[in-house]
Structures are given as structure tokens and as C-alpha cells.
Amino acid sequence: MNKTLLGYVPKESPINAIHPFVKLFFLLIVSLFPLFIQAPEWNGILFVAILLLMAYSRINMGIMRIYVPVAISMGTIILISYTILGGIHPDYAILFNVLGRPIYWERVRDALVVYIRILPMIATMVFFLSTSRERDVIVAMRSIKAPFVVTYVFAMALRSAGMVLEDFHIVRQAEQARGFDTTGKSLVYKIRKYVMYMIPLFALSLRRSEEFTNALIARGYAFTGEAAKVKRADYVLTHYQFRNLDKLLTTAILLLFVTLLVFRYILGFMGLESSLIHLLYQ
């Protein structure tokens, strides 16, 4: 099994043969698709297509279960904010009343459109995180000749997130060992006492950054000055080759995007007016 940012992918998975750049390109471009599509059925198809890609890539689909509560709460929040808290619109068609407030068909439709737009975006992100390692992100960025300092700072951000969580865990255990535990206490109490975790965490972060700077200097790295001008060989990239399949996939993603724009803005497809939900109501 290959460890990824969000879990594991079997070594035999076809996704392992794909260049990291293609995965990043897929994330960046395909997650834009729903922004140009209004018709929920098209976004639904995109969502299903991404799920099928995940299954084909042999990602453990059980991982999606953890997103079900998030998806339900997100859907509920969107629906409430569009309907009950959506305001009064005399021009809209009233479906029914809830607690004396009118629920409009247009607002329900808009909530559905927004919600089904978000789902494929999340699925694209889950697909990327489930098939990529931290190193893949860096390799993808370096492949497009992003400045080393940018990729490096990005890598550090990825790493420090894990380190802060680990430090937080240590601080919490240390405080629990000394009798400070917020388990079972009220939310207000927890928020008020949160400073007990934050102060040592902040102090630890300062120490970590000092140690980190020392380590960078000890390895001969410099952001500025003559040492920063040294021509770096990118050894990591020698392990990756941008094959014909990668070129084909990158072109396909790009073509798909162009086709989508043509269909949407020139031929007028995938808009709300031509959507099934719109036709259904009429």
C-alpha cells in the first residue's frame, strides 16, 4: 500500500502510474467545472464520474462515509439559509409555509443548485488527497518550474500542520496528566480554558521555528545572499517522467474544460433554464 495524504492506495492502483502534475492539474481544473455548470444533473453526473474514478483508482470508498455527516449538515445549512432565512420575495412562487414564513420554489431550487455544485468540488479534493502524497504536490509544483522557495514554503506548511497537531496532542496529554481536563465540561468552559493549551503550544511553535531555522542553515540553505544563488539540481524530479499517457490526460482535461465553456457559453447548455429541475417545475 502507498500512503497518501488521506489514507492508502494499493501499489497496483493505476493512479500510481500518473505523474503528480496531472493529478494537481486535474484538481485545479476539474474543481472549476461546477462553477460554470448550473444544471444540477450535470454536476450530479460529474460527481458520479469522480466517484467512479476513485473506485477505478482503487481508493477505499469507505473513506467517503466520513464525509456523509458533513454533507448532510452542509446541505441543511444551505437549505435553511436559502429558504427559512432567505428573505421575502413577492415575485417568487410559494411552495408552502413553515412557521408562517413562505418557502419559495426558486429558493429551494437555488439551494439545490449550490449544494450539488459543492459536492463534485469536494469529491475532486478527496480524490486528489486520497491519491497524492506530500511529495507529489511538491513534485507537481517543481515540474511547472515554480520557484524553489515557493515549493519549499508550501512543503513546510504541509509539514508544520502535522507538527502543530502533534504538539497539541502532547500539550493536552501533559495538562491531563496534571489534572486539567475539559472532557465533559460545558462549551463556554472549554473556550475559556482554551488558553491553557494555546500558551504552551505557542511557546513550542516558537522553539520549533528556531530549531528549524538552525537545521536549514546547518544544511547550507539560504533564502538570500550568494548561497541562495547556487544552481540547484532537482534530484527528486529524476524519479518522475512525464510520459505520453500524462500528456494525453493533461490534454484531455484541458479539452474537456474548453468543451465545457463552449457548451455553456456558446451553445447555451448546462444552464439553469435548460436544466431538468427547471423543466420539471414548469
Added chain:
Amino acid sequence: MAIIQFKDFSWTYLNQPKPAINKINLTIQEGQFIGIIGPNGAGKTTLAYSINGLIPGQYHGVKEGEVVVFDKEVEDYPRGDLQQKIGMVFSDPEAQFTAMTVEDELVFGMENIGLSIPEIRERLEWVLELTDLGPLLNKPPYELSGGQKQRVALGAVLAMTPEVMVLDEPTSMLDPISRTRVFKVLEKTKQEKNNTVIVIEHSLEKLVPMADRLIMLYDGQVLLDDEPRAFFNNMPLLMEKGIQSPGVIAFFHQLIQGGYEHGLLPLTVDEAAERLDLIFKRALETVKS
């Protein structure tokens, strides 16, 4: 040949009432394996940081005197140059990682100093053989055990082939097996490259047999500086300053004190076993006669 010289060197951290290092004069010869020992707060880390330019480069404070490395004052080196000559390994292996996989970590320093891909590949193979990290190459360094992490940190510095290696308590967070493995790597390096190695350590069992010279720091000053056997002849002073001698040495010191043995102190268990064998044989002969 003297490669590192401290000349009346003092360093006082900002807002500290007394110096961490106080008028030290030290000369370190090429190819020596040096152990620096002393209680916490003695100035060991400050001394180590002063060799590779982290002090005064990264810390605020007042410097007096000179630290000369390869005939040049540390402060006169352009940024990055000194680090090619002086490799530094810190006590917390976790805090030294700058990359996402063991392989990236090992090559990071080599990329920084501008080595070409074939050179990097060649040195990487050498370091992997030396540190036995081959099977871990694709793992994230923070997922390794403490000993493996420290071997990665050590390997990353060795790959830059510095002329001097400074190790600041490299085994303080490790179990005895990992500690042995780290020292084995150092032993192999010494044999293969004849590098100058400066190790700051509290645990002396592994350090003493390898060291050519031991230096004891106390309160920012050099209290003892000698080759290991002569160093441990000052046992009362070491005990007074809280230095725990290796068990073998402490035991033979007791024997010498009790008049059961005389001569030089053994530094290793093997040497001690030989000496004990002789003592028992002598005792048996005495009983027989």
C-alpha cells in the same frame, strides 16, 4: 594541523547576566575525535553553535575573542560557505527534518551546495550503505523510530561530506540499541573518511572508547582537556562536577582506590575483562603459593 581555534572566546546571550562561554582557549586538530562533556548549562551547545556560525549568526548576544575555522574567523565566512565545511547534527531529530521523505531529506543539503545529479546519486548510495537507511527511503522521516530519525539526520549531514562533524547530544533521545547504531555510523565515518568529529554527549559508554580527546566544560569554562585515560584519572573532580563515568571505569577506579589494582584505567568492557582475568590469575597464583 589545527583546524579550529577558540582564542579568548566569550559569548553572553542577550539579557543574560553571565557569559555562557567564558574566555575559552581551545585548539582542535584535524582528524581528531573529540568528546565534549559537562552538566546542563555548561556551555556545550553554545560552543558547538559557535563552530558552525549559528552563533553569532542566529542568536543575539555579545561576542568577545575569536573563533577561527580553517584559518578564517567564523564571521568572515559568506553565508552557506561554512556549513559546507562544518556539518551539524542536533539532539532532537524531529526538529531537523526539512523534507517529506527520507530520500528528499538526504539530498536536500547536497542540492543546497550545488552538487550535480550524478554526484548526488553517488553520495546518496554511499550514505545509504553507511547508515543502512535503504529500506526507508520513501518513508516520511517523521514516521520513523527515534533511532532511524537520528540516522537520517546524520546521513543528511554526512552526505554533504563536511570536513568537521559537530554532533550536539545526538543520542540523548534514543534507546541503547539506537544509540549503538548511531555510534557505529560515526565509527565507520571515522574509519572511511578520517573526518574531525566533535560529539557532545552525556552518555559516555559509547563515546569514551572512540574519543581521542575529552573536554569537560563547566560554567562556561574548560575544566579538563586530555586523552581519555588521563582524563578519568581526575575522578574526584569529575564526581564533584556530577559527571557519570562509564561503569567499567568507575569500577576500576574503585579497585585502584582500594589498592587491588594499579596502572592505567581500562576504557572498554573488553579491556576490563582482560584486566580482570589477569587480576584473578594473579590472585590464584598468590593463593597457590
